[in-house]
Amino acid sequence: xxxxxxxxxxxxxxxxxxxxxxxxxxxxxxxxxxxxxxxxxxxxxxxxxxxxxxxxxxxxxxxxxxxxxxxxxxxxxxxxxxxxxxxxxxxxxxxxxxxxxxxxxxxxxxxxxxxxxxxxxxxxxxxxxxxxxxxxxxxxxxxxxxxxxxxxxxxxxxxxxxxxxxxxxxxxxxxxxxxxxxxxxxxxxxxxxxxxxxxxxxxxxxxxxxxxxxxxxxxxxxxxxxxxxxxxxxxxxxxxxxxxxxxxxxxxxxxxxxxxxxxxxxxxxxxxxxxxxxxxxxxxxxxxxxxxxxxxxxxxxxxxxxxxxxxxxxxxxxxxxxxxxxxxxxxxxxxxxxxxxxxxxxxxxxxxxxxxxxxxxxxxxxxxxxxxxxxxxxxxxxxxxxxxxxxxxxxxxxxxxxxxxxxxxxxxxxxxxxxxxxxxxxxxxxxxxxxxxxxxxxxxxxxxxxxxxxxxxxxxxxxxxxxxxxxxxxxxxxxxxxxxxxxxxxxxxxxxxxxxxxxxxxxxxxxxxxxxxxxxxxxxxxxxxxxxxxxxxxxxxxxxxxxxxxxxxxxxxxxxxxxxxxxxxxxxxxx
Numbered sequence: 001x002x003x004x005x006x007x008x009x010x011x012x013x014x015x016x017x018x019x020x021x022x023x024x025x026x027x028x029x030x031x032x033x034x035x036x037x038x039x040x041x042x043x044x045x046x047x048x049x050x051x052x053x054x055x056x057x058x059x060x061x062x063x064x065x066x067x068x069x070x071x072x073x074x075x076x077x078x079x080x081x082x083x084x085x086x087x088x089x090x091x092x093x094x095x096x097x098x099x100x101x102x103x104x105x106x107x108x109x110x111x112x113x114x115x116x117x118x119x120x121x122x123x124x125x126x127x128x129x130x131x132x133x134x135x136x137x138x139x140x141x142x143x144x145x146x147x148x149x150x151x152x153x154x155x156x157x158x159x160x161x162x163x164x165x166x167x168x169x170x171x172x173x174x175x176x177x178x179x180x181x182x183x184x185x186x187x188x189x190x191x192x193x194x195x196x197x198x199x200x201x202x203x204x205x206x207x208x209x210x211x212x213x214x215x216x217x218x219x220x221x222x223x224x225x226x227x228x229x230x231x232x233x234x235x236x237x238x239x240x241x242x243x244x245x246x247x248x249x250x251x252x253x254x255x256x257x258x259x260x261x262x263x264x265x266x267x268x269x270x271x272x273x274x275x276x277x278x279x280x281x282x283x284x285x286x287x288x289x290x291x292x293x294x295x296x297x298x299x300x301x302x303x304x305x306x307x308x309x310x311x312x313x314x315x316x317x318x319x320x321x322x323x324x325x326x327x328x329x330x331x332x333x334x335x336x337x338x339x340x341x342x343x344x345x346x347x348x349x350x351x352x353x354x355x356x357x358x359x360x361x362x363x364x365x366x367x368x369x370x371x372x373x374x375x376x377x378x379x380x381x382x383x384x385x386x387x388x389x390x391x392x393x394x395x396x397x398x399x400x401x402x403x404x405x406x407x408x409x410x411x412x413x414x415x416x417x418x419x420x421x422x423x424x425x426x427x428x429x430x431x432x433x434x435x436x437x438x439x440x441x442x443x444x445x446x447x448x449x450x451x452x453x454x455x456x457x458x459x460x461x462x463x464x465x466x467x468x469x470x471x472x473x474x475x476x477x478x479x480x481x482x483x484x485x486x487x488x489x490x491x492x493x494x495x496x497x498x499x500x501x502x503x504x505x506x507x508x509x510x511x512x513x514x515x516x517x518x519x520x521x522x523x524x525x526x527x528x529x530x531x532x533x534x535x536x537x538x539x540x541x542x543x544x545x546x547x548x549x550x551x552x553x554x555x556x557x558x559x560x561x562x563x564x565x566x567x568x569x570x571x572x573x574x575x
Contacts (some may be wrong), residue, residue, distance in 0.1 A: 016445060038479055042130045083153075084123040086133060086191055093123040095134070100152065100160050100182045108561065114148070115139040115487070116177045116242040121152075124256040130156035133163075133189065135256055139210075140516070148211045149258060150174060150483065151192060153185060170317045182323070191255030197265070200227055203375055205250065208261035215257045224376070230254055232262065237305070242312035246345070248378065263306065264374060267327050268382075275370070277331055279323040289370070308378035309371075315341040316379060319371060332371045337364040341381070350387045363387070363395070396568040397447040398524070399490060400432040403561055408432045410448060411525040419450035427525070436489075446495075460477035464550045465511030467543055473502055484512065484536050485556030494567050499570065503542025512552055513537040526556065531561030538569040 101116040118139050125133040132154040139147045151163040161183040164171060197206050215221070230253045232482060236246040251259040267277055275289055295475055306387045309315050310381040318339055319332040334342050337360045358366075368387040371379045400408055411427030421440040428448055432440040438445045468476045474495065481491045513521075520536035534557055 024128055071230060083127045083129070083131055083187065083189060086127055086189065087122070088125045088191060088199070091255070092135065093119045095123050095433065097434065098134070098152075099161070100136075100162075100178055100179055101177050104301070115175055131257075133464065135190075135258075147212060151256075153189075159183060161192070162395070163187065163189065191230075192258075194252055194254070194260040194448070195229065200225060200226060204265040204266045205232070205252075205262040206339070208250075208263050211259070211261050213251075213259050215251075215253050215259050218251065218259065221251070224250070227252070244309055244315050245307055245341075245381070246310070246378075247344075248308050248376075249305050259425055264376070265373075266380075268372060275331075276326045277323045277370075280321070283367075288385045307381055308374075309341070309381065311373070311377050311379065313379075315339065316371070322367070322370060329372065333367065333369060334371070335364050337361045339364075345387070349383065397449055397493065397566065399436050399447050399565040400430070400438060400530075401434065401436050401563040401565070402411040402432050402557075405431060405433050406562070409527045411563055412450060412522075419448075421445060421448070423450055427437065461511045461513070461539065462509075462541075464552055465509055465539075465549045466549060466551065467507045467509050470504070470506055470508065473508055473510075474499060480510065480512065480554055481536075483554040483556060484514070485534050485559070486536070486567070490567065498538065498569055502540065503571075505542030505544060507546055508542040509539075509543055509547065509549065509551075511539040512554060513539070515557070524566075525565075526564060530563065530564040532557060532559050532563040533566075533568045534559075534563070540569065540571060 019383070087287050100119045101119065104117050116138055120137045122135045122137070124135050125134050127133075133478065134152040134154060136150050137147055138150065153161045153163050155161065155295070158319055162174070162185070164184055164186050194207060197204055199205075215233075218233065218235050219237070221235055224232040224234055226232075233251050233253060235249050235251070237249075238246055238457060250262045252262055253259050269289075270276060297513060304420060308340075316334070318336040319334050321330045322333045325331060336342060342364050343360065345368065346360050348362060350368070351357060366387065367384060369381060369383045373379050374508070391469045398410065400410075402408065407429065408431075409427055412423075419428075421430065421443065428440065430440045430448070432438050438448065456463075466476070477495060478491065481494060486494065513536070515533050515535040518537055519533075
């Protein structure tokens, strides 16, 4: 049978004062939260809207269609296949009877968060030789995720092939679920390609976080520019109800009507987030700046959302040039204490967690922010970390449980500022026992701890979780931690640290991230590699009244062999 239409026409009218969409030959690219305090399981992380990716910039060109070699067993590879141009269906066809996954009762499988027995198959395109492309939507039993999408190619002779993407993060879990007769191909299919980076008219767009949103789920998408990979769109969400600060996201629309998040890459900063600017006062600045949402602990730009001010906004009144980027663009600052943007930064960022504060007038005179106009015509807000909130950072911990006394090395891709035991140039090297006790330099520890700054993107999950009455927080947390697989010791440590930090409000929102999200957000490098990883992360926020949230299914991973457990948390402290 056929599915409902999922191909709505986009809203293409530009928002007031925004620059109009550009052609492919020109330049392109309530009550939200302004501030987030974030602690990720293995450390304190600065969350940037740009992901670090060590991949070359790719000029837009016609995507290749020739066969490639997949790193799988020979008889599973689809060889010599060149599908040519696909015919995309205006309405995907829901199909049944596709058998590609092992039965759930197959005891040979290890635990997987993929709920393949509930997968939905949608035929989205056909090829001249009779092949068919099928989108497979699979529910995921992991906090912070509701599902994922993979693509299956059905050959003319009726055989199925999993279309594996380069750098596929789900391959291991998915391969364990596939029947052995299901083939694999790394064939690049034009229409559903999303390069790591792409350059259009001199502007670089970098792929963002993993997402499985449909185009129809975007709110008021606005066209930016057509590329050989599809149309780029932007969406805007008002961050503050009483100001003109918006959260901007950029998406590439694929031919099957899924979207891939992208960000506009800037050359303003070095790898340590230090702006490469020649200041008018000739200052040699080495201070870090964060794009709009930040703290001394870390920050979240709400997963790919860049805070911007429109060019016509009254918030920009009184801006003065304070320097010039090494790329030539001027940067500005507003020093008027009566300006609403300056007031917002002062009241909703600087004042958080401080007992002793300078006045608003004194604050406005400091070099606390700068403004930069990007190629889309928006003004990005960059705030000096020194004027971030003086908030307490939480204590993230990592537990190690080998099957026998083992020397373990753990490294974190971050700049470490504080740690126990001492984090050395090659990370931690400890002798871990079965009980979880860790020995380093003659001292015994219960777990690893560190503070520092790293890079990554944080998911916007504010619509998921549960709103809990103040009186029920402890019991709810205990049940959640048990469901997520923490043992008594880990649960006690978690509650001892986090319960006193719960907001004293009638309700508290509890939202969980799991191992999959944490591995993408804050990867750990561990040798020997653990057989089992349990990484959980709590985001919580005080609420004045109950709020409907999409429920999360919390599941535990069976501990097999060498096990690593990690927990952390994030307090949304300003509403």
